[in-house]
Amino acid sequence: MPSYKAANQSTEQRAASPSRLQRIAKRIHMGILAFLVIFGFVSSKFAGSNAKGTGTRFNVLDYGAAGDGKTESSQAFLKAWNGACTAARRHAGVIIPENNTFLVNPVIFEGPCKPKRINFEIQGTIVAPNSPSLWNGCDASQWLAFHAVTGLNVGGPGKIDGRGKGWWDQSCRYHPDLKDCTKLAPTALKIISCNESSLSNIQFTNSPQTHVLIMYCTHWLEG
Numbered sequence: 001m002p003s004y005k006a007a008n009q010s011t012e013q014r015a016a017s018p019s020r021l022q023r024i025a026k027r028i029h030m031g032i033l034a035f036l037v038i039f040g041f042v043s044s045k046f047a048g049s050n051a052k053g054t055g056t057r058f059n060v061l062d063y064g065a066a067g068d069g070k071t072e073s074s075q076a077f078l079k080a081w082n083g084a085c086t087a088a089r090r091h092a093g094v095i096i097p098e099n100n101t102f103l104v105n106p107v108i109f110e111g112p113c114k115p116k117r118i119n120f121e122i123q124g125t126i127v128a129p130n131s132p133s134l135w136n137g138c139d140a141s142q143w144l145a146f147h148a149v150t151g152l153n154v155g156g157p158g159k160i161d162g163r164g165k166g167w168w169d170q171s172c173r174y175h176p177d178l179k180d181c182t183k184l185a186p187t188a189l190k191i192i193s194c195n196e197s198s199l200s201n202i203q204f205t206n207s208p209q210t211h212v213l214i215m216y217c218t219h220w221l222e223g
């Protein structure tokens with residue numbers, strides 16, 4: 001199996017237009033081992049119905065996240081995720097509330113989870129650390145990642161802002177003469193090893209390299 005790191009490195013393609021993204025998304029929705037990579041620095045929006053959470057919901061503000069866009073909140077996000085993931089309910093949701101901006105370091109939301117359906121509702125904005133140095137010691141290929149979750153919907157109408165400028169400024173592609181330039185930059189959102197999952201209504205902007213990578217997913221659903 002190809003590693004997703006390798007896939008991420010071969011970013012010869014610059015940008016995909018939103019209409020093209022929608023065509024790609026349609027084409028892969030039924031795939032076994034669905035594989036979707038969306039490259040580019042353009043903002044793109046995944047249109048689709050906004051799956052509403054029924055059942056129990058875990059608001060990141062209740063777990064100590066700060067919506068000021070400055071205070072690092074990944075631990076609070078993980079706690080809210082763990083609440084949802086271990087809830088003895090059929091449906092659970094993590095809420096990232098509107099009118100708030102959350103600074104989140106590289107993080108992996110791990111499954112498998114108890115509920116059959118988990119909605120990760122991004123109503124506000126999630127921003128990445130604005131310096132690549134924050135990735136020291138972390139996997140530079142990813143920022144927000146979901147792994148081994150069944151029944152996941154990552155839905156909007158919020159925004160994921162990768163604040164990629166620091167990465168672009170040191171990219172070998174744009175600055176081939178730069179000593180210590182970097183070839184690999186994070187994918188804003190990765191969904192790896194999922195089943196019956198979907199992505200809807202999220203706006204991506206300023207991704208360091210790639211907006212979305214979906215890999216090793218069965219029964220991908222249209223959001």
Ligand SMILES: *[C@@H]1O[C@H](CO)[C@@H](O)[C@H](O)[C@H]1NC(C)=O
Binds near residue numbers: 098099
């Ligand atoms: C978010 O801000 C809008 C515009 O100011 C306001 O109408 C809305 O009620 C706010 N939402 C919440 C949950 O505070």
Ligand SMILES: *[C@@H]1O[C@H](CO)[C@@H](O)[C@H](O)[C@H]1NC(C)=O
Binds near residue numbers: 150195196218219
């Ligand atoms: C994925 O979902 C289908 C349909 O519910 C189920 O039959 C299958 O066992 C699931 N696969 C995994 C790996 O959970």
